[in-house]
Amino acid sequence: MNIAFDALPLISDRITGIGWCEAGQTMALARLFPENKYTYSFFSRKDDHIKLDRIKPFAGNNIGVNLVHGSGFIYRTVSTFIPVPYSRYFGKNDDVTHFFNYIVPPKVHGKTVVTVHDMVYKAFPETVRARTKCMLDMGLKSSMKRADLIVTDSEFSRSEILKYFPKHEGKVRVVPCGVDLDRFKPCDTPERIPEVKSSLGIEGEYFLYLGTIEPRKNLERLIQAYHIFSQRSGGDVPKLVLAGGKGWLYDSIFARVTELGLSENVIFTQYIPSEDMNPLMCGAIAFVFPSIYEGFGMPPLEAMACGVPVLASDAASLPEVTGECAVICDPYSPESIADGLEKLSSDDTLRSDLGRRGFERAQSFTWDNSAKILYNLYKELF
Numbered sequence: 001m002n003i004a005f006d007a008l009p010l011i012s013d014r015i016t017g018i019g020w021c022e023a024g025q026t027m028a029l030a031r032l033f034p035e036n037k038y039t040y041s042f043f044s045r046k047d048d049h050i051k052l053d054r055i056k057p058f059a060g061n062n063i064g065v066n067l068v069h070g071s072g073f074i075y076r077t078v079s080t081f082i083p084v085p086y087s088r089y090f091g092k093n094d095d096v097t098h099f100f101n102y103i104v105p106p107k108v109h110g111k112t113v114v115t116v117h118d119m120v121y122k123a124f125p126e127t128v129r130a131r132t133k134c135m136l137d138m139g140l141k142s143s144m145k146r147a148d149l150i151v152t153d154s155e156f157s158r159s160e161i162l163k164y165f166p167k168h169e170g171k172v173r174v175v176p177c178g179v180d181l182d183r184f185k186p187c188d189t190p191e192r193i194p195e196v197k198s199s200l201g202i203e204g205e206y207f208l209y210l211g212t213i214e215p216r217k218n219l220e221r222l223i224q225a226y227h228i229f230s231q232r233s234g235g236d237v238p239k240l241v242l243a244g245g246k247g248w249l250y251d252s253i254f255a256r257v258t259e260l261g262l263s264e265n266v267i268f269t270q271y272i273p274s275e276d277m278n279p280l281m282c283g284a285i286a287f288v289f290p291s292i293y294e295g296f297g298m299p300p301l302e303a304m305a306c307g308v309p310v311l312a313s314d315a316a317s318l319p320e321v322t323g324e325c326a327v328i329c330d331p332y333s334p335e336s337i338a339d340g341l342e343k344l345s346s347d348d349t350l351r352s353d354l355g356r357r358g359f360e361r362a363q364s365f366t367w368d369n370s371a372k373i374l375y376n377l378y379k380e381l382f
Contacts, residue, residue, distance in 0.1 A: 002110075003029070003378065004094040007040035007065075008072060009101050010058055011051040014245055014271055016212070017298050018117060021153070022100040023058050024178050028371035030062035038063040041090050041097070043072030066090060079105050080138050096378050102136060104143040111381040114147040115175075116140070118295030118316075119160040120216060127216035127293070129247075144168050148381055151175045151374065153296035154317035175374050177296045178367035183274070184305040186359070187282035196279045200269045205238035207341065208284035208308075210272065211291075211299050214247030218290045218313070218331050220256050225290075225337030227260045229345070232338070237265070238285050238345060245271035281306045286344040286351065289313070290331045297321045301365055304358030309351045311340040321365075325358040 005026050009019035030038045040059055044051050044067050052065065059065055068089045078084055085107035090097075092109040099105075100115045121128045121136045128136075144150055144165055150172045152158050158174050187193060197203070207226075211217055219242060226240045240262075242253075257266045272280060281287065287303035290313045297318045300310045304325060312318045313331035322328070327343055327350075330336040344351060 001036045001095040001378065001382075002039070002093055003036050004039045004041050004066070004090070004097040005063075006097065006099045006101070007042040007055055010040065011042055011044075011054050013054075017296075018101055018115075020180075020298065021115070021117075021177050021296075024180060024367035025175070025371050025374055026063065027058060027060070028178075028367040029375055030060075032368060032371055033375055034062065039066050039094070040064070041066040041068070043068050043070050043075060043089070045069070045071040076103065076105070076135075080135075083107060096381065099143075099147075102143060103139050104146040106142075106146065108146070111148045111378075112146060113149045113151060113377070113381075114143055115151045115153075116144070116157070116161055117153055118157050118293065119164055120293050120295070122164050123160065124216055124293050127214070141165070147171070149173060149377055151377065153177050154320050156317035156320060157295040173377055175370055175377070176365060177298055177301075178365050178370040179298070179301045179305045179362055181305055181363070181366065183278060184281070184302040184362075185278070186307045187279055189279070190282075192279040193283040196276045197283055199276075200241070200243075200267065200280070202239060202241055202267055202283075205285045206241045206267075206283070207238055207286055207288050207344075208241050208243060208281060208303075209288050210243045210277065210281065210303075211289070212244050212247040213242065213250045213253060213268070215253075216291060216293050218292045219253045221331065221334050222288060222290050222337060223253070223256045223260065223262065223266060225334040225341060226266065227262060228334055228338040229341040230262070230265065232342065233345070239265050239267055240288075241267045241269065241280075241284070243269040243272050243280065277302075278306065281308055284308055286311055286327075286341075288337075288341070289318070290329055290337050290340075291315065291318065292331045294318055300326065301362055305362035307355045307359040309344055309354035310358055311337070311344060322358070323361055325354060325361045327354070 083106035086105040087109040098113040286309045288311045310326040312326045327340040329340040
């Protein structure tokens with residue numbers, strides 16, 4: 001087969017979870033099933049060399065590149081209202097084209113697959129950026145109708161999709177995400193841990209959150225829970241490190257820290273480069289992720305692969321990912337989150353046991369397994 005992948009999530013200067021999902025699945029597909037021809041397709045209005053440099057580590061020698069000069073933003077905007085054929089730009093040579101970021105444009109040649117990661121814009125619209133919500137409100141219904149198959153990351157997300165779009169039950173399939181076990185593993189360069197800590201201004205022990213700073217990650221309640229935990233413990237507690245780039249509606253998150261007098265103990269970092277993620281995770285006393293809504297929840301799985309104990313909420317897909325290998329909390333109860341922080345801080349045996357069991361569980365979430373499931377779905381189309 002000729003299989004094309006929409007590479008938009010991979011050419012950003014800051015790759016998000018959607019991009020890492022695409023990278024993991026596409027690279028494994030090309031390696032496991034080399035009899036097919038694979039292509040990354042994307043628009044580029046300017047700075048072609050920068051985008052080609054960004055895509056190069058993923059493409060390697062196994063995946064070709066189809067760069068079309070023009071504005072992808074303009075095309076996506078116009079095609080929302082006028083059915084400008086995608087095949088006009090990307091040709092008619094592909095048997096399957098997979099779009100990893102919700103939207104299938106009009107008149108794509110061959111079969112189409114779309115990944116719909118979650119329904120957060122429906123379930124918690126107040127936590128979604130207005131521009132994103134508008135795009136999905138206007139485009140997702142048509143996109144799902146155009147797609148021959150709809151892929152999602154978890155059984156929870158499948159149930160959410162069918163709650164809002166029950167007519168598509170026959171073509172929604174679950175393809176669990178994986179974890180890059182080469183990037184996320186117990187640290188084999190322990191000297192990097194103090195280097196990364198120093199570069200981020202972290203001293204001593206710390207709890208780590210790693211992800212976007214935005215409302216649905218439940219960071220205000222986490223900060224409140226940390227305050228409760230600090231008061232219970234008399235103030236001598238591990239730091240709370242909130243690592244990652246700013247999303248949106250983050251001002252109240254920063255204000256909460258100031259309001260509770262936690263500026264000395266709560267550390268915000270910038271976006272964390274890929275090479276620093278492993279030592280930062282491995283240096284943490286525990287990874288904390290009390291999110292209220294996740295289509296899959298890759299960060300807890302990445303922490304588990306590093307052998308780091310995890311605190312996660314009992315919401316959405318997170319129990320599917322963590323199983324019985326994490327301290328589980330009620331994301332709507334700061335007291336419950338604080339209880340979890342206290343358990344992880346005080347119980348060395350619990351941390352060791354969770355780290356071991358989480359590591360073992362993470363080994364079953366590989367990109368190879370994910371790619372095999374996805375490839376069988378591609379074959380199902382013919």
